[in-house]
Amino acid sequence: MAKDPYRYFRIEARELIEQIGQGVLALEQGVRDTEQVALLLRWAHTLKGAARVVRQAEIADLIHGVEEMLAPLRSDDAPLPRSTVDQLLAACDRVNGLLAQLPQPEAAAAPGPVVASGGAPAAEGEAEAPQRLGRADVLEVDVLLEGLGEIGTELAAMRRAIGTLDALRELALAGDAAQGGRVLVAQLDTLERRMAGGAERIDRELRQTRDAAERLRLVPVAGIFTTLERCARDAAHSSGRQVVFEASGGQLRVDGEVLDVVLGALLQLVRNAVAHGIEPPAERLAAGKPAPGRIVLEVARRGYMVWFRCRDDGRGIDQAALRRSLAERGLDAPDDSAGLLARLMQGGVSTSSVVTELSGRGIGMDVVRAAMGKLGGRAQAASGGGGASFELSVPLTLAALDVLLVEADGQTMALPLDAVHGALRVPLEQVVHTVDGGAIVYQGQLLPLLPLAVGAAARQGQQGQHLWSPRAMTAVVIRSQGELLALAASRLGGVDSVVLRGLPPLVVADPMVLGLYLDIEGEPRLVLDPEELGRALTRRRSSGREVAPPCLPILIVDDSLTTRMLESSILESAGYQVALAASAEEGLELARHNRYALFLVDVEMPGMDGFGFITEIRADPQLRDIPAMLVTSLDTAAHRRRGAEAGANGYIVKNEFDQTAFLARIGELVQR
Template identity: 50%
Template sequence: MAKDPYRYFRVEARELLDQICAGVLELEKGRHDAELVARLLRLAHTLKGAAHVVKLGEIAELTHMLEEELTPYRSDGEAPERDKIDGMLTRLDAIEGHLSLLPSSEATISVAPVKSASAADVANAANAPNADASITPAKNETPELPTRAPRADVAMVDALLEGLNELSSELASMRRVMAKVGREWMLPAGIERNLTSGVERMGRELHQLRDTADRLRLTPVSNVFTTLERVARDAAHSVGKQVQFVAGGGEVRLDGQVLDIVQDALVQLVRNAVAHGIETAAERLTAGKPAAGRITLQMEQQGCYVLFRCVDDGAGVDLDAVERAARSKNMAAATHAGFDTGEWLSVLLKGGISTTRTVTTLAGRGVGLDVVREAMQRLNGRISGRTTRGEGTTIELRVPVSLASIEVLIVEISNQTVAIPLDAVRRVRRIGPAEIVRAPDGDGILDDGVLISLISPTLGRTAALAATTATARYASERAEARAKTAAVLSCGGVTAAVKVDRLYGTESILLRPLPALAAADAIVAGTFLDRDGVPRAVLAPEALIAAPPARPSHDHPAADVPRPILIIDDSLTTRMLETSILESAGFTVESAASAEEGLEKARFKDYALFLVDIEMPGMNGFEFVELSRGDATLREVPCILVSSRDSAEDKRRAEIAGAAAYIVKSQFDQTEFLQCVDGLTDR
């Protein structure tokens, strides 16, 4: 493939053009100051220099003309008049046009040059009387938007991700081989520890690299603000209206390809707001409104969705005109005489209807909302709206995201580590048995004086994305008496509390779609990779809240299931070996790679036995036993210390610390080991 000589120039030029356009629009609002003009001149100078470097004389000349137009306004004073602003925007459009015609490495370069507007042509157009290229389109044609930057770099990111996936597969194979070797041949502890540490470090670094590559695909929603403001400006000028455009929520980031599709829909919503919603200045003043209408675009992350809300303060939708238009087209909806406001608005949002009697550059064909509807169909999104006569209209686009950066709460539910979108979490609280309100239709708790459902979600196989050690559900008097944790969620105007077994904290993650072969599960909205590169489920808040409340405890007596054994050892080989032996004997097993992790797990779950290595980085086995014996909720759980040490002093120290047994690795006997474990557990 031939090298693209303009690859970096395209990216830089479009970023500079976007910043210059935003600045010019600020000038038009009367926010004129010398610093703003100086910044625009610097940006233009940078663009001109870059164009000279790649020998694009036409772009350099157009940019030079833009500099000449900006120079008179370097000092504080009057802002440029509208015709001057129009001339600047015309040049920016011309530069964008030249950029869109640049050949790339994937394009076949023609010998004959492509005909495009020269700098002289643009200068003549801008200086002609009453010329306004940005708002005088050809007859019956909608003004074209500047061409968006081609996302050629996405292919490079995809290639990088494919390579990372292959490396991840190789690393997983290495882990399996190491586990097998560890089971069949006991490696010296030092060698085994170094190998395990190296593989785990590689895994973490590979995960971080993949995470970084994925984030390169994400684009700030604010990237479309300047384009939409320009659309609102040009549309308003073309019909003689005054409009103020305001946007918020630009910090939301999502896949650039999704944003491209959404941008097409947003452009139509903004144009519709100008054409059908915002009144003329005279009409607004008569109605007691400011002369300039206001269009507000707000983006909001809602868990696994992004909400785009377009609000105008215009006259509202003429629903009588919608009904007349539907009847004139013999639409099925026209036969429903009892339709209310919301139902007629839904008819309008389905597209194919125009309430404008004359065709203009902005309206009259009934296809504007078709573009919005088709965009939502492509993205599996949803469109809704509401309108009030004389006050305005709100249209909302709710788009599911296949790749987005979101904040989540990491929790453990039913022995599975999962994430809940943080924006749905109102608070996390501890609840004791006395706080639970028992009712025939399910348990509840009081939250700020209001009774809300207490839900114990059942996670299906789809939520169990990672290969984790299966742990049985257990119940005992001690577990029943311990306070539980609940996350209070609010979504769609409904609030409920969800029981969680353990809290891990908050984290910024990349939300990914479910694997292609995963079974559909309404409660699972997507996946993310944890710090070890293991896929975990992201739960859908609305589905969690819709789950049935926890049944009263007397309806479901506690099952007589033995509590699990917790293995605490920094050696992967030892953990795997001991797990294999215990599970073969019918025990349920969990593991921790450090004493600190084991202590954290023990404080959130009941265990029948702790099987603890002595020599570990950080807290050692002796210290774990001493700390657990000093904890009122843990001191009754017996501890077995396992070590390569065979000195009387170590055995004496283990006894003083409170260990129930001491096993020397070099004298390990499987039968005696199982007899010891069996005698200390409640099996």
């Protein structure tokens, strides 16, 4: 990558101009004190000095003009004229434009921000207005990720070399027992151990670096608030209205690429709120409302979605005008209000009879719909109660999440920290047994107790005694669906900040799984959804003691919690009962005391491996006729042959997994 002489100036200048713009908007809203003005002057002075250092005289002169306009405010308490605000914001826009025009190295070149001139709102439907969020930085991250991929390729080559060394050792052992052969074997063993250890270290470092690189893609949602506030202000001023913009949830960090697309949709919704919702000041005062209208943006994480709600306190959506617009276009209007609002979100119609810069073309909702289509999200509208509300729900590709790590059933998993209400150790004799299951007393309340383990006991409705020591258990109290409930765990693992990822595509996942993250060893760990845990408890209470279906359960034997969960979800979605074991030894113990229709077994596990498990069951007269399938990442002829020799009825490679074929083969074996 070529050297960029303006790299750090760009970073500093963008931060400072963003802060100056926010401060100017705060002054316009009446946040006026000597310290605020002094801070703005200090930021301007810093930016002017930095511009002169890199010989950007035009930027320095613009910021000098900003200082000249701000300086009188230190001693003048008079209201800030709108014309002064317009000039200050126009200067900020001009600086942003000049920053975008600075020469960039070819490898780092990227589209610059497109910023509307001060006081002139973008026209309805213009999706190109949003400033790109950290685009150059994202390109640098992409280059880093590409380099990591190349290192991963080298790592794969090293592993192949290890395999070759292993083959040489076997060849040497097949010869005579001469001293030279033994020395060769010893040397090969030493070399193999060194290479294997080096490969593991490289692999661990790669995972840590990739995790750090992915975090660089995450940006705080607050980064779009100033742009939206400017949009609301400019649209209001151009249409003779007054508006106050409020936003919350800015601390949430999401993928910058996702936020770029969402920003385009939100800009359109803010313009719509001004054009169609917020009334002129005289009309608002006559209706008993304050002259300035309110536009409120709320951002929150809901499950594995980011939820944006843009609402206003205006006149609401004119459904009569919407029906007229549909009729003029020869389109049928749904009879009910919900259907009519859903039709509005499809685009192509407008409630305005006059075409202006802000409205009337009927393409505003097209922008929103296109953005949601690109992200796989959804949009819906509501009206009534004094205003309109639009909600956007977008699936997360990556998100930063603070979590509480807990251990249950020998596995570590995570709960979103914002849902955790408390944690405590509970002696077993204090667990209350009710008709609905266990319960504990917490701060004077009797809370239902849900086993957190995703194992055979929890699946089969048992109390899950394996979750805790003989004398006490750890209870994590969470808030779910507006109520408190307790989760039974073995112990707490502390608080961490993780990068939340989606589950692999085409996988039917348990609804209780919010997503996954990679731990320090690169192992995938589940993040559970508090809301779905609450629903699971409700289902358990309402179902009571159900009669088991006639088909015997399938026993999944795998040391990976993620694999057990995913395979279990697929099978349960297909109507099978499932039991789980975290090791071959645990699987054998369950197999000898229960009846199963099929064993689904991993190959590589600590202690006894999958080949050993199948060998053991084939030697047991009570188990030898039960079909067994191996599911593994090992894809060599030797491993397949070894599985067949042990007595496996099928061999499935994880990276070639086909869910339809998998279920078809399961059906064949279970019905034998």
